[in-house]
Amino acid sequence: MNLIEQAAIFIRRYYPRDHLYTAVALAVFVALLFVLPSTESAVAVPLQTRAPIPIATDQTSGMNQINLSDYVVPAGNEPLLADITIWKNVQVQSGDNLSAIFTKVGLSNQDLFRVLNSSDEAKILNRIYPGYELDFMIPDQGQLEALRVFKSPLEGYVFTRNDNSYIVESVLKQPDVQQTFKVGTINDSLFMAGQREQIPAVTLMEMANIFGGVIDFILDPRQGDEFSILYEEKYLDGKFIGNGEILASQFINQGKKYIAIRYVKEDGTVGYYNPEGESMRKAFLRNPLDVFRISSNFNPSRRHPILNTIRAHKGTDYAAPTGTPIRATSDGRITRASRNGSFGNLVVIQHNGSFETKYAHLSKYGPGIKRGVNVRQGDIIGYVGTTGSATGPHLHYEFLLNGIHQDPRSILDNLPQAVSIEPGEMVQFKSDTTELLQHFSALNDTKFLNLGQPAAD
Numbered sequence: 001m002n003l004i005e006q007a008a009i010f011i012r013r014y015y016p017r018d019h020l021y022t023a024v025a026l027a028v029f030v031a032l033l034f035v036l037p038s039t040e041s042a043v044a045v046p047l048q049t050r051a052p053i054p055i056a057t058d059q060t061s062g063m064n065q066i067n068l069s070d071y072v073v074p075a076g077n078e079p080l081l082a083d084i085t086i087w088k089n090v091q092v093q094s095g096d097n098l099s100a101i102f103t104k105v106g107l108s109n110q111d112l113f114r115v116l117n118s119s120d121e122a123k124i125l126n127r128i129y130p131g132y133e134l135d136f137m138i139p140d141q142g143q144l145e146a147l148r149v150f151k152s153p154l155e156g157y158v159f160t161r162n163d164n165s166y167i168v169e170s171v172l173k174q175p176d177v178q179q180t181f182k183v184g185t186i187n188d189s190l191f192m193a194g195q196r197e198q199i200p201a202v203t204l205m206e207m208a209n210i211f212g213g214v215i216d217f218i219l220d221p222r223q224g225d226e227f228s229i230l231y232e233e234k235y236l237d238g239k240f241i242g243n244g245e246i247l248a249s250q251f252i253n254q255g256k257k258y259i260a261i262r263y264v265k266e267d268g269t270v271g272y273y274n275p276e277g278e279s280m281r282k283a284f285l286r287n288p289l290d291v292f293r294i295s296s297n298f299n300p301s302r303r304h305p306i307l308n309t310i311r312a313h314k315g316t317d318y319a320a321p322t323g324t325p326i327r328a329t330s331d332g333r334i335t336r337a338s339r340n341g342s343f344g345n346l347v348v349i350q351h352n353g354s355f356e357t358k359y360a361h362l363s364k365y366g367p368g369i370k371r372g373v374n375v376r377q378g379d380i381i382g383y384v385g386t387t388g389s390a391t392g393p394h395l396h397y398e399f400l401l402n403g404i405h406q407d408p409r410s411i412l413d414n415l416p417q418a419v420s421i422e423p424g425e426m427v428q429f430k431s432d433t434t435e436l437l438q439h440f441s442a443l444n445d446t447k448f449l450n451l452g453q454p455a456a457d
Ligand SMILES: [Zn+2]
Pocket: 307, 308, 309, 310, 313, 315, 316, 317, 395, 396, 397
């Protein structure tokens, strides 16, 4: 189907017959506005020179600019210039309200109520947020012909006038998804490595989360560690509109290779698994700090001196700026959130299996954190500080089993896997992931010289 046919279908769909003529006129005028360069001499170009009308390929901004291919009309329909107006675009800013926006484009509250009462879908207008795009078509002053409301470049509604009400159609666009492969080498920090390779920060964070049960991203990374990520990028009409999911990732930490692949289970849950079907999500996070919240002048790959601020030191100290969020390393129940001598502000969490974790020297507690509250892995339970006997801001973290202090690193290596693919689903898992894994492995082979050794666990 060519664009002219598409345009004709679009116009038939969005414009009742008695409005079609106006729409055609508008469309041609709009097309002219965009076809002609905005110099004075160009404006004088006679109408008959306009065919063929160039097609706008840039539709992404989607909705914040006129989409030429939507409005191109067959040659021969001459515009009636007197009747013409164009779409007025409004990008919702924080603090905007709908009534003020309608006033700004020259519409009354009555127009607003007509649209609002036209359909259930119109309720979206009661909940507009910054970033929404509104496009008004107002051919005659004060006469709203059509309104487009887009929450994102991909999703929105078009309201079209029909007598005194409006017909609504929802618009859902599918982005084109492409895969991107990036590799990085740690010289200073994971963050810096990601920046060097122009890996989106959110993707790098997601990778750190995926491996958060097997790698402590503050203490474990070493110079020369290598990682790779295969992830999705979304495009709409050729223009980048955002990043998608990580499909596969590999991290070689001190010679140990970890691979995680994305898999959607038969029950619909999404997770990351190693090639054998073991979940990357473990009972405990290796690190209670969100490495990316640590300020950029903090170098996570550097080894930190043990501060020994507490006599008979029995924990791990993570130097980090005051205010860095601290995460519960596993699901559990808060058994203490109060001051305790040299620990300062202390949070203690009781976990399943007779495990207990302690977090000391906090500057303050996380929202809603108090004795008796249940928390999930990753919940913010407090913030780094210097309360109690601490000479500088750091988190003192303890890990106990049956009341006895443990080195979490050696214990966690030997814990049974939290969740894995059930035996009955392994055939499906293998068939869904084999091709991805082979593709990912081939990409890695072209990039890495040192492939590392498979991780022992
Ligand atoms: Zn300590």
